[in-house]
Amino acid sequence: MNVRVPVPGKREQTKVANREAIIAAARKVFAELGFGATTVRDIIRATDLASGTFYNYFKSKEEVFEALQDESALRIRPRLRAERVRARNIEEFIAGTFETFFDYVAQDRADFHVARKNTDILRVRMASQQVIAGFEELREDIKVAVDSGLLPRLDPDFLTAAMVGVAFEIGEMMLARDPVDPKAAAEFATSLFLNGLRPRP
């Protein structure tokens, strides 16, 4: 009984496959050579496609990198979000955020490292939709938390910047250590944000 299954056409399939092949090759080559040193040709050479084909999928190596960032952000964003909206007090908000983030960094070590080490942080931040959205989400959640009294009445922009700065910088610091200890990093950051450097008695 010739049932018509809505199989995606061959065109569609190869398009997806090629895109993934390029992204996979890029991830590998970036990790090997670093972002600055890799050329579009290096990436395409690591696939079985021709050089021109690259440009059917991405405008530049920067754009592939953004795609990697997007993938990465898509993995962590929902988790962070969930953690924050679930928070019922300031401790949960702060501790939950940092724990989740540092766990993620420890797991996704390679990507985080390449991101931090191999490209202009800000340019990528500004270019990657998922990453931008992640930052904005954090700022919005902070605003809501401030308005609801969960967090003290502080400038949400500054607080966002502070959390982001601490998260990324300590994340990097943590990865330089052996063994990598996300719990310790999270505890430090949490304690800093909750108590400052003068822990209450």
Add this chain to the structure above:
Amino acid sequence: MNVRVPVPGKREQTKVANREAIIAAARKVFAELGFGATTVRDIIRATDLASGTFYNYFKSKEEVFEALQDESALRIRPRLRAERVRARNIEEFIAGTFETFFDYVAQDRADFHVARKNTDILRVRMASQQVIAGFEELREDIKVAVDSGLLPRLDPDFLTAAMVGVAFEIGEMMLARDPVDPKAAAEFATSLFLNGLRPRP
């Protein structure tokens, strides 16, 4: 009375002059086009030197950029250092550091912005001797402060990372605003580090 003044020879003079001309041109061009978009030729075109001459002074545009960073770091480092060693209590240590830093960022706006916006932060950090030295100085001062009881017994690496992360990220945030308010930024950061998000009564 023919007094022999130890005048530097003409060779020495032009060498210094050329180096400075290249650095000045680079600063201008980086600010105009951004780091990524400028070519070595763009820089040299902004001087009256020939293309080959560039390479007598720098290996690449990255290296000129590092020279700019070094200059910049040399301007702020001693001030930060002085502020820290003078500190007689935790308030002075933290507040002094942040006030000095944000004032500097507000003044040297263009350089800070170009640095943050146009190149790989980490690679530059790792390449610029002055910047590296600055970070190490901070870490050492923190260690000393911890050992002397000025700061609480915390991991100095994490604390260094946290201060650096907050300083840079809030610095950037601050510059995006109009008017730029280094006092507000310093107050926020100081209060965060001293009191955390739960200010004591």
Add this chain to the structure above:
DNA sequence: AAAAAAGTTGACGCAGTGTCACGAATCGCT
């Protein structure tokens, strides 16, 4: 089965790089 559409290919022209042989300017020595 043939026409149309979509997608792939690699050669090409172009832009920027870093080097190097040359010549000009400066230095050191008598």
Add this chain to the structure above:
DNA sequence: AGCGATTCGTGACACTGCGTCAACTTTTTT
């Protein structure tokens, strides 16, 4: 001062990587 030695500026050159495009191949549509 004058002369060889040295240093350094110069721009042409060979090379690498980029992004495009006309021709070709594969898939889809009719």
